[in-house]
Amino acid sequence: MKGTFFRLRGKELSLILIVLVCTTIFVWTWDRTPFLATFLPPKSRFLWLSSDAFTNSVSPESQIHMNKDISTSAENKTVNYQEGQLSNILAPAGPVAETIPDKRKETTESLAEGQAKDKHVVEAEKNSSAENSTILTKTEENGKKNLGEKNSKLEKESVDRRSSADSANLSSSERIKADENSTMLEQNQACNYAKGKWVVDDSRPLYSGAHCKQWLSQMWACRLMQRTDFAYERLRWQPKDCQMEEFEGSRFLTRMQDRTLAFIGDSLGRQQFQSLMCMVTGGKERPDVEDVGKEYGLVKPRGAIRPNGWAYRFPSTNTTILYYWSACLCDLDPLNITNPATEYAMHLDRAPAFLRQYLHKFDVLVLNTGHHWNRGKLKANRWVMHVGGMPNTNRKIADIAGAKNFTIHSIVSWVNSQLPEHPRLKAFYRSISPRHFVNGDWNTGGSCDNTTPMSIGKEVLQDESSDYSAGSAVKGTGVKLLDITALSQVRDEGHISQYSITASRGVQDCLHWCLPGVPDTWNEILFAQL
Numbered sequence: 001m002k003g004t005f006f007r008l009r010g011k012e013l014s015l016i017l018i019v020l021v022c023t024t025i026f027v028w029t030w031d032r033t034p035f036l037a038t039f040l041p042p043k044s045r046f047l048w049l050s051s052d053a054f055t056n057s058v059s060p061e062s063q064i065h066m067n068k069d070i071s072t073s074a075e076n077k078t079v080n081y082q083e084g085q086l087s088n089i090l091a092p093a094g095p096v097a098e099t100i101p102d103k104r105k106e107t108t109e110s111l112a113e114g115q116a117k118d119k120h121v122v123e124a125e126k127n128s129s130a131e132n133s134t135i136l137t138k139t140e141e142n143g144k145k146n147l148g149e150k151n152s153k154l155e156k157e158s159v160d161r162r163s164s165a166d167s168a169n170l171s172s173s174e175r176i177k178a179d180e181n182s183t184m185l186e187q188n189q190a191c192n193y194a195k196g197k198w199v200v201d202d203s204r205p206l207y208s209g210a211h212c213k214q215w216l217s218q219m220w221a222c223r224l225m226q227r228t229d230f231a232y233e234r235l236r237w238q239p240k241d242c243q244m245e246e247f248e249g250s251r252f253l254t255r256m257q258d259r260t261l262a263f264i265g266d267s268l269g270r271q272q273f274q275s276l277m278c279m280v281t282g283g284k285e286r287p288d289v290e291d292v293g294k295e296y297g298l299v300k301p302r303g304a305i306r307p308n309g310w311a312y313r314f315p316s317t318n319t320t321i322l323y324y325w326s327a328c329l330c331d332l333d334p335l336n337i338t339n340p341a342t343e344y345a346m347h348l349d350r351a352p353a354f355l356r357q358y359l360h361k362f363d364v365l366v367l368n369t370g371h372h373w374n375r376g377k378l379k380a381n382r383w384v385m386h387v388g389g390m391p392n393t394n395r396k397i398a399d400i401a402g403a404k405n406f407t408i409h410s411i412v413s414w415v416n417s418q419l420p421e422h423p424r425l426k427a428f429y430r431s432i433s434p435r436h437f438v439n440g441d442w443n444t445g446g447s448c449d450n451t452t453p454m455s456i457g458k459e460v461l462q463d464e465s466s467d468y469s470a471g472s473a474v475k476g477t478g479v480k481l482l483d484i485t486a487l488s489q490v491r492d493e494g495h496i497s498q499y500s501i502t503a504s505r506g507v508q509d510c511l512h513w514c515l516p517g518v519p520d521t522w523n524e525i526l527f528a529q530l
Helices: 002-032 034-039 051-057 060-082 100-111 113-127 130-168 172-188 249-255 267-281 353-361 375-381 400-421 468-474 485-489 518-528
Strands: 196-200 235-239 260-265 309-314 319-325 331-334 344-347 364-367 383-387 426-430 480-482 495-497 509-513
Touching: 235 518, 249 267, 260 267, 260 353, 267 309, 267 319, 267 364, 267 509, 267 518, 364 400, 375 383, 400 426, 400 468, 426 468, 468 480, 480 518, 485 518
Parallel strands: 260 319, 260 364, 344 383, 364 426, 426 480
Antiparallel strands: 196 235, 309 319, 331 344, 495 509
């Protein structure tokens, strides 16, 4: 019996030993060979939910709580990034989830991955090595590719909800006005105001030429002349691909509160100045407006017909509008101050002394020149060209066209160099205003008898300015081009023509404009860019 017991006991021990060895070998083989795992069914067969299905089934209240999970998850992942444990973001995430709450967390992390990763990148840049930062940036880009569409949709829905909530507090008319202003603001950023067409607008003009006597010179107020057709007053410029903001005097003053706008140029610049004064006041008397010309040295010299400019201030908004006469936009120095008939050094490469002295007071600057650049004007004014402080010897500059082009580039370059020191300054160079003399010039019988608006055209489609000198001068600078040449070119009926009260018999004015008229549009375009 005892021998039999030990024989049986030995067999059982041997069998147990064999089983243990086989089990050990099997387990070891299992761990070493992942292929065997494919024979088992996935644990998530009955629990896995697609992210889309889950998102559609989550209520808004649940999503509020989900956002908390997102921030918590983001903080946990940031810690992993800092420790250099990047494998969890570099490896593709599997769809397996143990429970529905875990799947919710995974889905919400996916929805906000773009936002969370921004935080991850910031933290990684502060605490990780440069190598890790690079990896995180690449990972962020990959994640955004996969989730960008979904995030964009959610962000759009969120913005729409906020916009709806804000709109609920506005009346329908206020919402329409706000939408129009927002759209107009976006369009104005890239609008080419020089491209468009003239259209009839019976709500024009913006002021009465017969009543704006406080600001408008009688020689430019065609309503006070013998002219009887005024169709030219009822035209409005419509840019091609954008809307132009409707001008309102009160809106202009509000926008220009505590600011100064300066026009510096020839008589066409003076017309633009007077036009703006009439537009801002609506052509009405304004006894409250202050004459502040003395602050800028704009007083009438002894024996002179008028001062070299004017400056007016609207006390309600502390807005100043001024004009200074500088026909050539260059500095003029008498060569002999003791001789009344002395010649003047015309420094083509030097800004006018007035501009250099008062530039720091200006917030908006509008420059122009053009029609005084001819031999007759230079001779009559006794101007002698100087460059570098010396009489000019350059033949190319000695030519009138070359001298004008050189001066325009010089003044624009100088203003551009001053912009860093005057960051609030917005500078414009206005392109040349066209003349419309036919069959001669102003002193040789030239005329402009047409009174029919848009008879020579009404639309401008060119992309570049007709004033090449002005366009090339401002290119690449911080000075903007106020391009009015082409749109004014098709308005030959808007000149003072034969109705001038100051010209000699038989002499027509086909250079200056009737006011109200074309220069009002120049100011509308200027206002749209302030």
